[in-house]
Amino acid sequence: MISRTLTADLPRHVGAPVRVAGWVHRRRRLKSVTFLVLRDRSGTAQVVLRSDAAPPPEETVVEVHATVTANPRAPGGVELTSATLVPLSEPASPPPFDLYRPAVSASLPTILDHAPVALRHPLLKARFAVSAAAVAGFRSTLDGLGFTETHTPKIVSSATESGANVFGIDYFGRQAYLAQSPQFYKxxxxxxxxxVYEVGPVFRAEPHDTARHLAQYTSLDAELGFIEDHHDVMAVLREVLAGMAESVASLGVAVPEVPAEIPELYFADAQAMLGKDEPDLAPADERWLSDWAVREHGSEFLFVTGYPMAKRPFYTHPDPARPAYSNSFDLLFRGLELVTGGQRLHRHADYLAALGDDVEAYDDYLAVFAHGMPPHGGFALGLERWTARLLGVANVREVTLFPRDLHRLTP
Amino acid sequence: MISRTLTADLPRHVGAPVRVAGWVHRRRRLKSVTFLVLRDRSGTAQVVLRSDAAPPPEETVVEVHATVTANPRAPGGVELTSATLVPLSEPASPPPFDLYRPAVSASLPTILDHAPVALRHPLLKARFAVSAAAVAGFRSTLDGLGFTETHTPKIVSSATESGANVFGIDYFGRQAYLAQSPQFYKxxxxxxxxxVYEVGPVFRAEPHDTARHLAQYTSLDAELGFIEDHHDVMAVLREVLAGMAESVASLGVAVPEVPAEIPELYFADAQAMLGKDEPDLAPADERWLSDWAVREHGSEFLFVTGYPMAKRPFYTHPDPARPAYSNSFDLLFRGLELVTGGQRLHRHADYLAALGDDVEAYDDYLAVFAHGMPPHGGFALGLERWTARLLGVANVREVTLFPRDLHRLTP
Incomplete structure (x- = not known):
């Protein structure tokens, strides 16, 4: 049997017999001829059937033996003629909406309820190629900078990192929790x-039903030692964003320019511009500041630095010049907080002071700092937020294969 | 300030002033001179200190300003002279064992209890570079073969895949479970x-305390459609193993040769050779068969195919010629089952028949097959088993940063 040809490669086989395989994407029966559009992982091809037999329904899996014929009017400039069809697998029921229509007609709940079939729609499927390319760009950038990829526990003994919104597990009869981040391990x-870096799932028992929160998401985490302060972390993050954008651009997807120097705005200055005096930024503030960065700096990315210590986790390193503020940052991208990061405490004595009476709950974590740790910092980037903002989709669920949230545990 | 030089790059800077940074790996105080060995992520360097001051203890984090001087007797051919030391962070307690000794003197429990500091030992740390390189080889091989990387839910609604050894989760007040594999999603x-492929954590509430089981491990999963039978899956796996071995070899680590054609032994023939008539292979059988493959075929890898259907999961595709046996395989590597895989059922009607009265428990899974699925199959490779066998370490815990098992939930 001749080997399978992908539809995208058909133009290189004009005049030759081929075997292609895929799904019946669409069928159109005319008086003397039937056109099938066959879909495979590389794209689609038009198949001309002369037979009088009724063509199989959409989503039937078929193998087609045919000849590649040039036809300037056919999509891709070729079509398959003298075709014989071998059905490999028939659908038991039709898709919940027409996968062959150019636009997606279904609502988000319908798409999510029927994800295994809905994601076959070329527009929906394409989002996950973008997501995969972004992760590849994240890794290759960090590999090039001497980072090591790691895999850390997702089952942890205590809920101490943030204290709230953790999922409990029965661990061989003991109480354990799903990790909210690889923070302590990295x-x-x-x-x-x-x-080090890690690409992996993190878990938040997020009680809010919003367009930007998930109970499980993919966190792109990095951490590095021997930094001067958080600006060294931000410089690595800038390289990572450029690498991710470049990787996505190779798919032919439009990506924002990552400036050589991403503009930085001090938190206190942001408050002054906003005419506010709050300890944190509200979502509306983030949108306003993003617009400002585009107007003032022509940048879709903006670093906000120097958040008040009071609003950052206990391991955050203070700004030595103004100890009520921190060596931390958020990266805003198109109106949304995409990355959070900063310099961490690294001295054992500083952790003892920061934890105070809570010291006992952090035994294992403290042990890390008892053995000489360099000044270090890092960041965490939410993959789904990145892809959603990049593609301009409103809800992170639209760029998650099988989302988990307050209401959704299947499919 | 001049930028930091890694110790591995010092030979390119002979005669120049440098700034290096890292940990005090070892100190040796002689009468008129003190030698420090400085460790960073790239290796170690010898520092000559003329000062009378006591050198800082091992694991102190220091920055060293010095001149690179050629010295054929020093490790790497250079040493750092005219050195001044700036301590960045002092240890609060000594490591549980001497990290500077060439061999690791600590027991496995000591290493695991103190992993954050124990893993600094160059021999222990090096294992994880091997592990990271193997994963990079897995991904790059599959990227080259047109696979898409995916991220699937680790929280699932039912414990139906294998039925036993699952961890329960409280999911917003509902009962949920940790995924034992991405099988259904892939x-x-x-x-x-x-x-598709996925690199991610899987969870087994494994009640047995053995050298080859973990409660969380990193599964390298792949699945592909439009196959003839399981041999197409085995061919992809062969490429993946070769890619992983090549990636590890680039670190200078000795790797086994992956034969162009990995020998295949039918399960029934294996039983005959073993003089047995069992439905599965015992660990001792796997060791014997591995030895046999080395003797007979000069291969450290062996495919055992055609396991009895009775011992494989319900989604396993039978061998059409002998329906009591399956189109499945295990890959044995150096005496251990490293990979399990095979062809799956793909027709809706076949799933209905295979599940019988259990159909209702598999609603979501069945929906996948209602919409036209191609013949497909895949495999799962345990990263820790691979690294352990490759490096010849006895226990998978030795190649896991922070293992989770029946007894171990920290660090």
Whole structure:
């Protein structure tokens, strides 16, 4: 049997017999001829059937033996003629909406309820190629900067990192929790590898039903040692964003320019511009500041730095010049907080002071800092937020294969 | 300030002033001179200190300003002279064992209890570079074969895949479970992308305390559509193993040769050779068969195919010629089952028949097959088993940063 040809490669086989395989994407029966559009992982091809037999329904899996014929009017400039069809697998029921229509007609709940079939729609499927390319760009950038990829526990013994919104697990009869982030582990591993990253699931028992929160999402985490302060972390993040954008651009998807120097706005100055005096930024503030960065700096990315210590986690390093403010940052991208990061405390004594009476709950974490840790910092980037903002989709669920949230545990 | 030089790059800076930074790996105080060995992520360097001051203890984080001087007797051919030391962070307690000794003197429990500092030992740390390189080889091989990387839910609604050894979660007041594998999702995604892979954590509430089981491990999963039978899956796996080995070899680590054609032994023939008539292979059988493959075929890899249907999961595709046996395989590597895989059922009606009265428990899974699925199959490779066997370490815990098992939930 001749080997399978992907539809995207058909123009290189004009005049030759081929075997293609895929799904019946669409059928159109005319008086003397039937046109099938066959879909495979590379694209689609038009198949001309002369037979009088009724063509199989959409989403039937078929193998087609045919000849590649040039036809300037056919999509891609070729079509398949003298075709014989071998059905490999028939659908038991039709899709919940027509996958062959150029636009997606279904609502988000319908798409999510029927994800295994809905995601076959070319527009929906394409989003996940973007997501995969972005992750590849994240990794290749960090690999090039001497980072080591790691895999850390998702089951942890205590809910101490943030204290709230954790999922409990029965762990061989003991109470355990799903990790909300690899924060403690990536810091510990700076002591081993200096520079580490992890791409993996994180879990938040997020009680709010919003367009930007999920109970499980993919976190792109990095942490590095021997930094001067958070600006060294921001410089690595800038390289990572450029690498991710470049990787996505290779798919032919429009990406924003990542400036050589992403503009930085001090938190207190942001408050002054907003005419506010709050300890944190509200979503509306983030949108306003993003617009400002585009207007003033022509940048779709904006660093906000120097958040008040009171609003950052206990491991945050203060700004030595103004200890009520921190060496931390958020990165805003198109109106949304995409990345959070900063310099961490690294001295054992500083952790003892920061934790105060809570010291006992942090035994394992403190042990890390008992053995000499360099100044370090890092960041966490939410993959779904990145892809959603990049593609201009409103809800992170639209760029998650099988989202988990307050209401959704299937499929 | 001049930028930091890694110790591995010092030979390119002979005669020049440099700034290096890292940990005090070892100190040796002689009468008129003190030698420090400085460790960073790239290796170690010898520092010559003329000062009378006591050198800082091992694991102190220091910055060293010095001159690079050629010295054929020093490790790497250079040493750092005219050195001044700036301590960045002092240890609060010594490591649980001497990290500077060439061999690791600590027991496995000591190493695991103190992983954040124990893993700094160059021999222990090096294992994880091997692990990271292997994963990079897995991904790059599959990227080259048109696979799409995916991220699937680790929180699932039912414990139906294998029924036993699952961890329960309180999911917003509902009972949920940690995913034991991405099996159902990767199959569903064959309908979308044809070829998918995932690198991620899987969870087994494994009640046995053995050297080869963990409660969380990193599974390298792949699944592909439009196959003839399981041999197409085995061919992809062969490429993946070769890619992983090549990636590890680039670190200078000795790797086994992956034969162009990995020998295949039919399960029934294996039983005959073993003089047995069992439905599965015992660990001792796997070791014997591995030895046999080395003797007979000069291969450290062996495919055992055609396991009895009775011992494989319900979604396994039977061998059409002998329906009591399956189109499945295990890959043995150095005496251990490293990979399990095979062809899956793809027709809706076949799933209905295979599930019988259990159909209702598999609603979501069945929906996947209602919409036209191609013949497909895949495999799952345990990263820790691979690294352990490759490096010849006895226990998978030795190649896991922070293992989780029946007894261990920290650090």
């Amino acid at each position: 810091q510990a591993l700076v002591g081993v590898f200096e520079r | 199959q569903a995604l064959v309908g979308v992308f044809e070829r």
